[in-house]
Amino acid sequence: MQARGIHHLGVAVDDLDAALSTYERLFGAQVEHRATVEGQGVRAVSLRIGDGRVELLEPLGADTPVGRFLAKRGPGMHHVAFDVSDLPAALAELSGAGADLIDEAPREGLFGLEVAFIHPDSVHGVLAEVVSSE
Numbered sequence: 001m002q003a004r005g006i007h008h009l010g011v012a013v014d015d016l017d018a019a020l021s022t023y024e025r026l027f028g029a030q031v032e033h034r035a036t037v038e039g040q041g042v043r044a045v046s047l048r049i050g051d052g053r054v055e056l057l058e059p060l061g062a063d064t065p066v067g068r069f070l071a072k073r074g075p076g077m078h079h080v081a082f083d084v085s086d087l088p089a090a091l092a093e094l095s096g097a098g099a100d101l102i103d104e105a106p107r108e109g110l111f112g113l114e115v116a117f118i119h120p121d122s123v124h125g126v127l128a129e130v131v132s133s134e
């Protein structure tokens with residue numbers, strides 16, 4: 001499977017507003033989208049930094065995927081999202097290559113994107129997301 005690039009880095013934070021102002025102040029980040037997604041248990045902001053993008057994720061509660069991540073590992077890098085042209089085809093290729101898919105089929109991610117996650121055990125400890133941006 002050939003990824004087109006890195007779509008974004010996902011970062012787990014305790015305080016979304018504080019993290020947002022840090023990224024604005026230190027790196028000139030600009031807000032692209034904001035959303036509270038009850039179904040995924042997060043408040044999230046998508047930031048553009050030049051050609052790159054960072055997604056800040058604050059859990060809505062302790063008993064959410066990001067809440068459990070924070071409790072276990074503290075704030076920091078949560079996932080890397082790879083941009084692919086055809087998400088179903090990418091998932092089939094990843095599965096064929098032996099990757100352990102958390103999502104067998106595309107699902108709705110943040111900001112209206114179709115996404116799927118790959119288990120960190122298949123990617124040397126890094127939770128990977130695949131996204132089709134078009």
Ligand code: CO
Nearest residue numbers: 010055081129
């Ligand atoms: Co993401």
